[in-house]
Amino acid sequence: MKRFSEQFHTKSKSVSMSSTEKQELRERLVSYMEYHPLPAERKSAQKSSVASKSPVLHEAFKTVSIPFSLLGKFSAVAAVFVLTLVPFMAEQSVPGDALYAVKVQFNEEVRSTLTFDSYEKVEWETQRVNRRMAEARLLESEGRLTDAVEAEVAQAVRMHTQNARAEIQSMRAVDAEEAKIASIEFDSNLEAQAASLKEGPENAALATTQATSVGIVDASNLIVQTVDELRALYDQASASTTPSYDKLSARVEQNTTRLYELSEELETLNPNTKKNVTRRIQDINRSVEEAIIQAPENESTAQDILIDVLKRSQKLIVFMTDFAESGTIDIEKLVPVILTSDEEVAEITAYKKEIARKQAEIEASLSAADSETSSDFIEKIEAGLIQIEVLITKTSESNVFAEIKTYSIAAIELADDLQLVLEKNNLPVIVEPVVLPGQATSTASSTVSSSTTPAVATTTPAVATTSPAVSTSTPPAAATSTAGA
Amino acid sequence: MAGKKFTDNPEDHQARFLEAFEEYNDALFRHATLRISNRERAVDLVHDTYTKVWSYIRDGYEIDTFRPFLYKVLNNLIIDEYRKKKESSLDALLEIDGVDEGSFAELSESTVETLAATIDGQKAFALLDELPVQYKEVIILRFVDQLGPREISELIEESENVISVRIHRGLRLLRERIEADDEFAHEKRKAKAKATAKNKT
Numbered sequence A: 001m002k003r004f005s006e007q008f009h010t011k012s013k014s015v016s017m018s019s020t021e022k023q024e025l026r027e028r029l030v031s032y033m034e035y036h037p038l039p040a041e042r043k044s045a046q047k048s049s050v051a052s053k054s055p056v057l058h059e060a061f062k063t064v065s066i067p068f069s070l071l072g073k074f075s076a077v078a079a080v081f082v083l084t085l086v087p088f089m090a091e092q093s094v095p096g097d098a099l100y101a102v103k104v105q106f107n108e109e110v111r112s113t114l115t116f117d118s119y120e121k122v123e124w125e126t127q128r129v130n131r132r133m134a135e136a137r138l139l140e141s142e143g144r145l146t147d148a149v150e151a152e153v154a155q156a157v158r159m160h161t162q163n164a165r166a167e168i169q170s171m172r173a174v175d176a177e178e179a180k181i182a183s184i185e186f187d188s189n190l191e192a193q194a195a196s197l198k199e200g201p202e203n204a205a206l207a208t209t210q211a212t213s214v215g216i217v218d219a220s221n222l223i224v225q226t227v228d229e230l231r232a233l234y235d236q237a238s239a240s241t242t243p244s245y246d247k248l249s250a251r252v253e254q255n256t257t258r259l260y261e262l263s264e265e266l267e268t269l270n271p272n273t274k275k276n277v278t279r280r281i282q283d284i285n286r287s288v289e290e291a292i293i294q295a296p297e298n299e300s301t302a303q304d305i306l307i308d309v310l311k312r313s314q315k316l317i318v319f320m321t322d323f324a325e326s327g328t329i330d331i332e333k334l335v336p337v338i339l340t341s342d343e344e345v346a347e348i349t350a351y352k353k354e355i356a357r358k359q360a361e362i363e364a365s366l367s368a369a370d371s372e373t374s375s376d377f378i379e380k381i382e383a384g385l386i387q388i389e390v391l392i393t394k395t396s397e398s399n400v401f402a403e404i405k406t407y408s409i410a411a412i413e414l415a416d417d418l419q420l421v422l423e424k425n426n427l428p429v430i431v432e433p434v435v436l437p438g439q440a441t442s443t444a445s446s447t448v449s450s451s452t453t454p455a456v457a458t459t460t461p462a463v464a465t466t467s468p469a470v471s472t473s474t475p476p477a478a479a480t481s482t483a484g485a
Numbered sequence B: 001m002a003g004k005k006f007t008d009n010p011e012d013h014q015a016r017f018l019e020a021f022e023e024y025n026d027a028l029f030r031h032a033t034l035r036i037s038n039r040e041r042a043v044d045l046v047h048d049t050y051t052k053v054w055s056y057i058r059d060g061y062e063i064d065t066f067r068p069f070l071y072k073v074l075n076n077l078i079i080d081e082y083r084k085k086k087e088s089s090l091d092a093l094l095e096i097d098g099v100d101e102g103s104f105a106e107l108s109e110s111t112v113e114t115l116a117a118t119i120d121g122q123k124a125f126a127l128l129d130e131l132p133v134q135y136k137e138v139i140i141l142r143f144v145d146q147l148g149p150r151e152i153s154e155l156i157e158e159s160e161n162v163i164s165v166r167i168h169r170g171l172r173l174l175r176e177r178i179e180a181d182d183e184f185a186h187e188k189r190k191a192k193a194k195a196t197a198k199n200k201t
Helices: A002-013 A019-035 A040-053 A068-073 A075-090 A100-114 A118-142 A147-174 A176-207 A210-237 A245-268 A271-294 A299-323 A341-367 A375-397 A401-424 A445-466 A468-473 A475-484 B010-036 B039-058 B066-085 B087-095 B109-117 B121-126 B133-144 B149-156 B160-200
Strands: B002-004 B061-063
Touching: A002 B010, A002 B109, A002 B121, A002 B133, A019 B010, A019 B039, A068 A075, A075 A100, A100 A118, A118 A147, A118 A176, A118 A299, A147 A176, A147 A210, A176 A210, A176 A245, A176 A299, A245 A271, A245 A299, A271 A299, A341 A375, A341 A401, A375 A401, B010 B039, B010 B066, B010 B133, B039 B061, B039 B066, B066 B149, B109 B160, B121 B160, B133 B149, B133 B160, B149 B160
Parallel strands: none
Antiparallel strands: B002 B061
């Protein structure tokens, strides 16, 4: 056996590769190994150990391998990143940001899909409108609101409004009253937003340089137009039904609760805004109490009051969520103060005092006129005084506060104009120490003083029409009066 | 011999693999050449064997001992090679799997030794190609690669008995061929001698 084995084995040794064959085979194999290297994590581990052995690497190029297998292992982490962190970061984005699409196309669409109730859907569309507007305002404040972005925002607002309206339409088939409440709320919201836009550019114009402010005013015009247009359409659509007293009071209850929550959140706000907001909430509460008193006998009045309360509370909510901190919008324009009957009386008395004082002043000036003063001029002043008298009688005839206020303010305006005219003609103006009407009412002091500004603006044309003699005969005076307003 | 696990010392995989190449490439080449009787093809098969093993390492397997693994891969490649060359004969080859248990004499290693002792190794080697494939296979594994019967049985997935029987029969066939050749040569010589004797007279 040994002999055979040995012989056989020795003989078999004759079969072998030549050294060139062997070399060739080795080269083939090594090149195969280079083309098919070990997987990434092995390779990287290998590399690091090599690096630790020889700090200087003489490599013409370096392979950087992407650790796909690691990515696979940490796919859970990656999923968390994509599904939670990205949407979370996207929430802060504005048009033009990389993540804005995620915010609008993913986050908001997901929330849309997750709301099932029609009423909630309308609320969500309302919120989306608010978000678009907030974005537009933010961009505007940074001077980044371009035409393209503006068109985009206007388009989005239009779309969300249409969505909300379609939803309200479908609600109407099921529950007309609920639909009406939803539409009131949506409308109030749009109104608040429109007010904010009209307000915004003015502030910006004051704050920024001329060139940019012009750009901004132009830019937000399209959005303003869109919102106005949408509101007009909306007013036509929602006229018919009046929701029942119970439903209204339930909704008002919800809104007031929300208001209290918000006002607690706003604790840190500047005291003035806080005071204003508290005042509006008090107004709302008073109106609600009135509605409750009215309800048993006169339900339709109660309903009207509640609808008004609903609108005011909705606007106030928008103000508190969107504008309270930035202070870009005057609360008085959005939700005017509703005065208590005591306050009304106090204010009317203040107006009366003011008018009487001014009348006395003008008469005093007139009596000081000498022969040099033309008789024409004196006649005109006297005509003006008669106009004031007419207005005073009107105020005493009326018992609606708003009317009295309008007439009183018109009378004061007229008196101011007359005094200006007197001044122009070098007549001495006698000014007595003044007690302003606003200071008479303690609670409404700040708000009334601000409220006179828009009121003046609206009553100026009334002055022009009621006293044609003054405005036509003395053009410079009229010009200054409007400028002063 | 190989288990799927991610190794802790990946840096020497390459080195170990190349070591295994240096150590076994000759033996594998010899085996392949004897089995398929084609030098160039044998080189290719050895190359393919190593690339297959390399892929296996790349897939994350660790190879503890290379030799049996390399033989296994090469053996499979050779079977494929046969299949390509002549299908019918391979079918026949696979069909004769049911080799009978063999006699007691055939199963004993000592009888293999005594049998082998009667054979001229060099002559036997020259006649290797004339053996049927399944005998040639085990004879090469046993006497060229010097694997034990158990190793061979693991490699070609037959029982040790079958291996022993095949070796025994293969050797017997070889001896018969050698004897036949010897006889033929002897006859030839005789005839030649006769012829020369006739010529002399």
